[in-house]
Amino acid sequence: MSEKQDSVVTNFSMLILLMTAMTVGLILLGTIISKITDTGPDPMEVAAADARIEPVGRVALTDGTLFIAGSMATQAKPVEPEPEVEVAAAPVVMDGEGVYNTACTTCHATGLAGAPKYGVAADWEARLAQGIEVLYDHSLNGFQAMPAKGGFAHLPDDQIKLAVDYMVTAAK
Ligand code: HEC
Structure with a gap:
């Protein structure tokens, strides 16, 4: 090997050494900087x-x-039971007049749809002749334009009958 070749090898080795040192240095620098600036997860x-x-x-x-x-x-916070709610109040018990005023007056006070009018004897004569049981039956179950229970299906049968009695009494 000539002297010229020797110096080239030496220079080249020095260059490689320098670059290696720089690489290590940069890696260290980067690690340090990231340590300093790391504030934990956002x-x-x-x-x-x-x-x-x-x-x-x-x-x-x-x-x-x-x-x-x-x-x-298991057995996480116990669930409070829903408070019992009183839904169905006792059914309101009405007399014949009360039921009539609630469920029948719309048609039977005015003669709507051909309904026999309350207190008008002539309207009731032929109907009374059928007998009270037929009138009860037609009131409870409906009869032509007369809706069953006057459309108040929740009313008990005996209350509807009281209303029939109330109308029949007024028709005599
Ligand atoms: C929506 C209107 C309407 C309501 C509300 C109504 N009625 Fe009538 N009612 C009629 C009509 C119309 C007739 C006549 C039916 C026919 O003869 O064609 C009738 C007829 C009757 C008759 C005679 C039935 C017969 O056989 O001749 C009775 C009794 C009667 N209604 C009772 C009641 C009572 C009691 C109530 C209330 C609970 C009531 N109605 C509510 C329309 C009504």
């Missing part, structure tokens, strides 16, 4: 990730067992 991103992995469903049993997305967390 709280916004953490919150967003928590929202994404939130369980899709929770089922609470009345005994306090809480199911969260298929897994079972």
Whole structure:
């Protein structure tokens, strides 16, 4: 090897050495800088990730067992039983006049749709001749334009009969 060749090899080795040193130096510098500037996970991103992995469903049993997305967390916070709600109040019991005023007066006070009018004897004469049982039957079950129970289906039969009695009495 000539001297010229020697110096080329030496220079080249020096260059490689220098570049290696620079590479190591940059790696160290980068590591240090990232250590200094690292502030931990972004709280916004953490919150967003928590929202994404939130369980899709929770089922609470009345005994306090809480199911969260298929897994079972036993005896988590006990579920308060719904307070009992009193729905059906006692049915209002009306006399014949009360039922008439509630359910029958619309048609029977005015003669609407050909209804026999309250207190008009002539309207009732032929109907009374059928006998009270037929009048009861037609009132309870309907008869031509006369709707069953006057359309007040929830009223008890005996209250409808009281209203018939009330109208029949007025028609005599
Ligand atoms: C929507 C109107 C209407 C209402 C409300 C109504 N009626 Fe009538 N009612 C009629 C009509 C119309 C007739 C006559 C039917 C016929 O003879 O064609 C009739 C006839 C009657 C008759 C005679 C039936 C017969 O056989 O001749 C009785 C009794 C009677 N209604 C009782 C009642 C009572 C009691 C109520 C209330 C609970 C009532 N109606 C409510 C329309 C009504």
